[in-house]
Amino acid sequence: MVVQTETVADGVLLVRLNRPDARNALNMELRTRLAEVFLALADDPAVRCVVVTGSPKVFAAGADIKEMAESGAIEMMGRRILRLWKPLADCPKPVIAAVNGVALGGGCELAMHADIIVAGEGARFGQPEVKVGIMPGGGATQRLVRAVGVYRAMRMMLTGEPVTAAEALSMGLVSEVVADDTVLDRALEMARAIAAMPPLAVQQIKETVYAGLDGSLAGGLLLERKAFEILFASADQKEGMRAFIEKRSPTFEGK
Ligand code: CAA
Numbered sequence: 001m002v003v004q005t006e007t008v009a010d011g012v013l014l015v016r017l018n019r020p021d022a023r024n025a026l027n028m029e030l031r032t033r034l035a036e037v038f039l040a041l042a043d044d045p046a047v048r049c050v051v052v053t054g055s056p057k058v059f060a061a062g063a064d065i066k067e068m069a070e071s072g073a074i075e076m077m078g079r080r081i082l083r084l085w086k087p088l089a090d091c092p093k094p095v096i097a098a099v100n101g102v103a104l105g106g107g108c109e110l111a112m113h114a115d116i117i118v119a120g121e122g123a124r125f126g127q128p129e130v131k132v133g134i135m136p137g138g139g140a141t142q143r144l145v146r147a148v149g150v151y152r153a154m155r156m157m158l159t160g161e162p163v164t165a166a167e168a169l170s171m172g173l174v175s176e177v178v179a180d181d182t183v184l185d186r187a188l189e190m191a192r193a194i195a196a197m198p199p200l201a202v203q204q205i206k207e208t209v210y211a212g213l214d215g216s217l218a219g220g221l222l223l224e225r226k227a228f229e230i231l232f233a234s235a236d237q238k239e240g241m242r243a244f245i246e247k248r249s250p251t252f253e254g255k
Contacts, residue, residue: 001018001033002017002018002019002027002029002030002033003015003016003017003018003030003033003034003037004016004018005037007046007047008051008188009188009191009192009195010192010195010196011046011047011048011049011192011195011196012047012048012049012050012051012188012191012192012195013041013047013049013050013051014050014051014053014188015034015037015050015051015052015053016052016053016054016055017030017034017052017053017054017055017059017060018055020055022061022064022066023058023060023061023102024054024055024058024059024060024061024107025060025061025062025063025064025065025066026060026062026063026064026106026107026110027064027067028064028067028079030064031081031084032084034084034088035083035084035085035086035087035088036087038050038087038088038091039087041091041093042087042090042091042092042093045254047093048093048094048194048195048196048197048199048202048254049093049094049095049096049191049192049194049195049202050091050093050094050095050096050191051095051096051097051098051184051187051188051191052095052096052097052098052110052114053097053098053099053100053183053184053187054099054100054101054103054107055100055101056100056101056180056181057100057101058100058101058102058107059097059099059100059101059102059103059107059110059111059123060102060103060104060106060107060110061102061104061105061107062104062105062106062107062108062128062129063105063106063137063138065132081137081138085113085138085139088110088113089113089139091113092203092206092207093202093203093206094115094116094191094194094202094206095113095114095115095116096114096115096116096117096118096187096190096191096194097110097111097113097114097116097117097118097187098118098183098184098186098187098188099111099117099118099119099120099123099125099165099174099183100119100120100122100123100180100183100184101120101122101123101124102123102124102125102126102162103123103124103125103126104124104125104126104127104128104162105126105127105128105129105136105138106137106138108125108126108127108140108144109127109136109138109139109140109143110138111125112139112140112143112144112147112173113139113143115206116175116176116187116190117173117174117175117176118174118175118176118177118178118183118186118187118190119165119168119169119174119176119177119178119183120165120177120178120179120180120181120182120183121165121166121177121178121179121180122165122180123164123165123168123174123177123180123183124162124163124164124165125156125162125163125165125168125173125174126156126160126161126162126163127140127144127156127157127160128160128161128162129157129160130157130158130159130160131160135157136157140153140157141153141157144156144157144173146213147171147172147173148171148172148173149171152171165177196252197252198234198236198237198239198240198250198252198254199236199252199254200231200234200236200254200255201231201234201236201237204227204228204230204231207227208220208223208224208227211223212224234255235253235255236250236252236253236254236255239251239252239253240252
């Protein structure tokens with residue numbers, strides 16, 4: 001299977017890219033499977049947090065160049081690739097990317113579909129598409145610019161040169177950098193902690209942040225106010241606050 005899934009802890013689904021011979025290049029088979037996995041997990045109440053990872057050597061080398069080298073524009077259009085990115089972009093559950101090795105092109109864009117990125121010290125992030133005569137097509141011209149600003153994003157996209165994990169951290173492209181052999185453990189530790197949080201609050205935070213990024217400050221703040229108020233209709237809000245007052249651990253059920 002080019003994408004493997006495994007429930008590794010209560011509420012935590014691990015999604016692993018598995019095309020080692022092609023450095024996890026995103027061919028249509030892998031993209032289709034990844035989209036199917038994300039569509040399914042969106043509706044699965046047992047999944048509270050997702051970790052996406054590659055192998056210890058490579059996260060993903062981007063779109064499969066061999067699969068598109070001889071393609072024409074109409075054929076590329078016919079792939080309707082956005083339909084395969086959409087389940088990841090619209091995922092209502094929190095997603096953590098655990099990145100070892102290179103995350104290039106579509107691989108970097110895949111990482112940027114996550115809400116949190118944990119990178120190993122040896123990781124490299126880059127948008128090298130320009131070197132093969134194309135441009136980013138999985139969202140980097142928008143998401144990378146929003147994450148790191150115009151000038152750093154432009155340098156990455158126009159030169160195609162990757163940045164180190166340390167540089168990515170300083171630019172705001174990753175959340176945390178850890179030793180290479182602890183990346184997955186750290187991502188899973190975080191995922192377990194998030195999976196134990198009240199799911200409705202987690203979902204509202206994610207939805208409000210991304211909706212706000214695309215709108216005005218006033219609109220975003222209004223949305224936040226409404227989402228904040230709606231959470232007071234949840235049993236988890238009562239449980240969380242009562243547990244705090246009663247000095248015990250809360251149990252959240254997503255209600
Ligand atoms: N597509 C297809 N095959 C790829 C690939 C890719 N993106 N990246 C690596 N491979 C294949 C190689 O062709 C090679 O196959 P063979 O064994 O059949 O020759 C195999 O994976 C191993 O590759 P390397 O020998 O190059 O391995 P390496 O460890 O020395 O280097 C690498 C790894 C740095 C990732 C290097 O392979 C590389 O630079 N790959 C291309 C990266 C790239 O340009 N990505 C952008 C793609 S375009 C894109 O992503 C567009 C978009 O967003 C929509």
